[in-house]
Amino acid sequence: MALSLACAAPFAHAQDANGASSAMVDYQIDAGPLGASLNRIAAAAGRTLSVDPSLLQGKRAGAVNGRLSIEQAAAQALQGSGLQLATTASGALTVQRAPANGVERIGTLRVQGDQGNRTQLGDDRVSPADRPYASPQSGAHLSLQQIERSRGTQAGDIFKSVAGVINGDNRNSGALDLNIRGMQGFNRVPVVIDGSQQQVTVYRGYAGVAGRSYIDPDMIGGIDIQKGPSSGAEGVGAIGGVVSMRTLNAEDIISSDKDWGIRLKGGFSDNSTSPPPAFTTGGLRNGGRFLTACGGGRTCTVQQLPTEFADDTGMDRPSTGTPAGGSGSLAVAKRWDQFEVVGVYARRKTGNYFAGENGPGAPEPHYAVSRTTDSRGRWVEYTNVTFDGLNRFRAGEEVLNTSVDNQSWLLKVTWKPSPDQALEVGRMKYQSRYGELMPSAILRGEGALQSALSDVDADTWTARYRWQPANELIDFKANAWRTALDNTIRNVYSFPALPPEFTYIETTYRQSERWGIDATNTSRFITGWGDFALQYGFTHGKEDVHPISAKQSFSSNNAKREESSAFASAEWVPVDWFKFDAALRHTRYKSYDREITRVPSQSRPITYTDVHLQGRDSGNTPIAAITFTPFEGVQVYARYAEALRMPGLFETSSGPVPSMFAMDLRPEHAKNREYGINLMRDGLFAEGDQARLKLAYFDNHVKDYLTRTTVQLEGWVSAPVIENIDNADFKGYEISAEYRTPRFFGELSGSYYTYTNFCHSDRAYPTRSPACYAGGVTDSYASNHVPPRASGALTLGTHQFDQRLTAGTRVSYTGNRPTLPRASNIIPVVDWGSYVLVDVFANYRLNDHVALDLGVDNLTDRYYMDAMTLGLMPSPGRTVRLGFTVNF
Incomplete structure (x- = not known):
């Protein structure tokens, strides 16, 4: 063998x-x-x-x-x-x-x-690719090769094949805002990059909010995803899950026979064009009501029906294969006896993309004729023009505000004073100029408008230490980090029926800084009562959000926050066929709003009190799981996990959303159950094959879910506020499967939601019945966080020519947002319609140093809108990507 x-x-x-x-x-x-x-x-x-x-x-x-x-x-x-x-x-x-x-x-x-x-707690010797199939918790691992294969045109495209994970608002700003099993935004799903966090919450007008984290895919070396509450240092507040990314290391760049290495990547893509000047219009304009005929003695001035509802602007889509956007990166690494240095620079530029041209969904005008006749037989006829389809953009049209022009660099230095110790310090910079669309703007005036480009500048500093001696009682990790993010968002507004001064650019300035430290140790024991592993540690973090100096903005928060956590977890394996996991976390926080809020009384006569909003709370949450192994390679598990998410600064301070009553907010309290089966067998059907399967049922209940809603108060008709509602519930099934042989491989993922529910608090419209809605409560951000009822992806591929060629295809299905009863909403709920996409990929290694990549996204040029989008804008049509990688 x-x-x-x-x-x-x-x-x-x-x-x-x-x-x-x-x-x-x-x-x-x-x-x-x-x-x-x-x-x-x-x-x-x-x-x-x-x-x-x-x-x-x-x-x-x-x-x-x-x-x-x-x-x-x-x-x-x-x-x-x-x-x-x-x-x-x-x-x-x-x-x-x-x-x-x-x-x-x-x-x-x-x-x-x-x-x-x-025992697997904190054990690096367990393969990251295998860990999700040997754990009593759903998760996923994306290797560097899988990231390259699924790169797509936006950072969020790399998650398309992960069951239960969707990037929200994927075509707006190039950021990550991940939704795991219906939990999204407000740091419910932390995106952790080399131990650091940068996520900020951005107000999106009537469409709600978006949480944003930024990284260039060329910087990523691997991704691990945990679904549901986590017991480790990164799991503070993670009621939805944790997405942990590592950046490139020396091992990704240096071959075994050298002490230095260089990796050069480059490529181009088609189906895009440079963004036009601000206020350029796109999509179909408004329809209207036109007087088109009259008779019976009635005289009138007939209006001519428009033959076109838009000009040819934006319809000059380039032919397939025409280079229009590109990316490139240079990574270098050097290794000495005790030191390693890694440096990476990446640049990426893509203009506004073009929508697909095939399938239903593109808008078409509809004409409805109505006639009214008076008592004298005189009649007048009107023609009402409306549009169907998913949005106002035409098939094959340039989609405004979708350009990205960013550059990034990374520098990491590692010192190894002994074989069992390492200290790594690093700094990463991300700068981007991108198209930004206020989702509600498409619904007003004369359709979509090109905005002035927005800017983001993210700085990350990290220091990571590990000590792992021969002593099984010590596996110590310590991290310290700081992130600083400056964001300038520019949105354009135009109201043709109003004077020119109502056509303007609104600029929002925002600055966010976060700091954090954490320390963790893992101890392992082999005793007569079985194998034990204990992991314990603490975290402490600070966050400060404020307008950029001298650029005040009404829609910027100005507040600070601290959060600390202590945690301990244990694994016990008394016999080969049984494992028990348990964990306990204590979390506490406090926040302070520097701005003054006028708080009205809830009775007449109304009086006001000026206060600085403050928050403070703490709590404990447990996790427990059992795993049985009835047959070799087969596990059956049950898991109960709780987590607290303390209110964030967007919720506890004044800013773009009314929060004058947000003085007694409680933490969200997740109480999740998961039951599943793992299959991990090698040589199942033939020598050298590998079969992996995970089936899971989840029942997630979040008590005191925080969202914006409308409440009824004594002496007031109603008011929109940030409020704890009673609960939010998500239930469903997931599957993740892989089968690989030396020549073929296949991957299958899918999720299906059987139940979603959101319930009002007693304070919000106490006389309203029913109090619960499957699609979000009144005026709630949650309405746009409900994922598709069914989704899945199938990847099939092959290795040929002595493993030099890898080629395959991915077919993905995304179902409709469930047709669910919703409370009346000022927040428009986006229905994207179901769609099927076909992508193909190929990688050919010319030799040990040079490889070529070819990818075609949306092979059938389908017109569609991404699930979880906030703006009414189609997604990219057929896009060809051609690239190369050179290693020295």
Whole structure:
């Protein structure tokens, strides 16, 4: 049995897990390509090692000599490669990247044969690709190769194949605003980049709000997603889940036979054009009511029906394959005995894209004729012109305000004073000029308008330390970080029926700073009562939001906030077929609004009190899970998890949304249940194959859900405020599956919601019946956070020509937003309609140094709108991407 090669995730033959892991073999292997050396090691031992072939590209191994176990021989071959030997949760041997901070694991590797469970808490030796299929919690891992394959045209496109995860408002601003199982915004789903957070909440007018985090895809080395409450340092306030990203490391750039490396990437895409000047119009204009005929003695002035409701502006779509946008990046790395340096620069520029031209959804005029006749037989006839379709943009039209022009750079320095310690310090800069659309603007006046471009500047500083000695009681991590984000948003407004002064650009200035520290230690024990792992630590963070100096704006908050958390979690594996997980977190926060708010009394005569809004609260939340392994490679689990999200600054301070009553806000309290089955089998149908499957049912209940709503007060008719409503509920099913062989691979993901519900508090319209709505309460931001009832994606691919060619296709389905009863709403709820998309991809390695990439997004040129969009704007039509990667 030899080395098993596959794409993106490791492979191993099932019987190997039962074999002896310490058999000694005489090795005499000369230096050579790493893949060939590992193949000879595995063959001599009669074992199978699994490895993603892309990890071996350009890497060489030194000579391997002596009487060694397979673990010792593989460790010799892997020395200096940035890779390490590990075990999957099923006990099979695999090769994976070394930990991100470069710390080496000292001590022997324990291979546990056919043991069904093992402690995994904080264990880097468990393959990241396997961890979601061996955990009593839903999640996902996106490798560097998967990110490259699913890049698309926006940062949020890389999540298209992840069940239950959607990027909200994906075509506006180039930011990430992730929705996990209906939870979105207000830091319910933290996006963590190298341990830091930058998310800010941006007011989107009548459409609600958007939470935004920024990163260029060329900076990302890998992504791990946890769904639901998390017990670790990154899980503070994460009632929806955590998306944790790591940036590029030296191991991503340097091959095994060198101490330096260079990675150069470049490419272009079609289907876009440079944005036009501000106030350029787009889409169909308003229809109207036209007097088109009269008779019976009635005289009238007939109005001519328009033959066109827009000019040809924006209809000059370039032909397929015409370069219109591009991206490029340069990554360099150097390694010394105790130091590593990584530097990355990336540039990306794409203009306004064009909508697709096929399928239903594009607007068409509809004419309705009505006639009125008076008592004398005189009649007049009117023709009403309205438009159907998803929005006002025509098929194949330029979609305004969708351009992105950004540059990023990253610098990281790692110091390793000893093999078991590493200190990494880094700084990342992201600057972007992008199109920004206030969603409600399309519904007013004469249709869509091109805005002046907006700007964002995000700075991130990080310091990360790890100490991982041979002592199983110590696996210590400490992080410190700071992020600063300056955002200038420019929106245009035009009201043709009003004087010229009502055509203007509104500029909003906002500055956000966040700081954080955390420390975590993991201790592992092997006792007569089973294996134990304990993880414990604390976090502390500060946030300060204020208008940019000398540029005051009514829609900017001006407040500060602190939040701390202490946590502890444990895993206990008393026998091979049973595992118990438990965790407890304590969280507390306080906030202070620098602005003064006038708070009215709730009775007559009305009096006012000037106050600085303040918030303060604390609480404890548990997590518990049990996992049974009735058969080898099969797990059945049940999990109960709670989490608190303390009110954020957008909710507890004055700003663009009325919050004068937001003085006694309570934290959101998630109480989630999940039941699932994991399947992780190697050699299930053939030698060298790998099967992974996760089926899960979730029942998520959030008590005291925070949102904007309209409440009825004594002495007042009603008022829109930020308010705790009684609860928000989401229930449904998810599936994630992978099957891989050395020549073929397939991935399947899907989600289906069986139940959604939002219930008013007693304070909001106490006489209203019913008090609960499946699509969001009155005037609530939640209305646009309800995901499609059904969605899924199927990816099929192949490896050919000695693994040099990888090609495949992805077919994705997104269903309608559920047709649900909603309370009356001033917030327009976007219905995008169901759609099916087909994407294709290919990667060909010319040699060990040069690779070409080809991708076609929306192959059928479908006219559609992304799920969870806030603005009435179509998504990109067929887009061809061609790129290259050169490694030295």
